[in-house]
Amino acid sequence: MSVKIYYEEFVLGDSRSTTGRTITDADIVLHAGQSGDFYPHHMDEEWCKTQPFKRRIAHGTLIFSIGVGLSAGLINEVAMTYGYEKLRFIRPVFINDTIKAKVVIKDKRDHKKPGYGIVSEALEVFNQNDELVMVCEHLLLVEKKEVNG
Template sequence: MEIEQFFEDYEAGAQRKTLGRTITETDIVVHAGHTGDFFPHHMDAEFCATRPFGQRIAHGTMTFAIGVGLTATQINPRAFTYGYERLRFPNPVHIGDTIHTVVTIGNKSPDPKRKGFGQVVEVTETKKQDGNTVMYCEHILLVEMKETGA
């Protein structure tokens, strides 16, 4: 869905929640193949049975990709990604977990390098079915400002 929002239209504290997605073994295997990350914590059930989590865990990079991907239901032609900061994975994702992402508008400020643009920080938290946060990051958007004097 396309929504057209200028920098001035973003309100701190505004929030949206995505639909859920259940993580499968296929997700983990395909991600390992794409990235080359066949680390045993993701791929070796017998090894993982002896580790603290007791079972395979999803790649952090996969959790990030899917968690952020879930938010791509709103397309704003006035904004684009500048980057991500403060990326953390405080809890593991296992096969069978269902995740969703909550996006909260954090702070916003004029961009110091680009006249006519502002930075909007989306606090992005991916959670699983038990409510635990499995991924946290701050998504920085560059957003076009409204023309002055219009």
């Protein structure tokens, strides 16, 4: 579904939450193949038994990708991703964990390009126990309704 949400229409503090997505062994194996990251933390069950978490963990980049995907529900025709900042992996995510995302509008500022502003969204990813597993800041380049607005 497409919408037009202009810079002026973003409200600080507004939030949205997503449904869950269970992380599977297949997700981890596919991500390893796509990224080339075959580190034993993700792929070697026996080696992981000797490590602090005692089991395989999902790639942080996998959780980032899925978290971003979960939060991308609407197509805003007047905005585009400008980048991500302050990415942190707080807790490990394991096979069969279910993650969900929450997005909060945190900041708005003018952009050097006339007619545009930057909207900063805090993206938080939680596991099935409502424990924070990942955070980052998503920056959107958004058209203004009024060039001088």
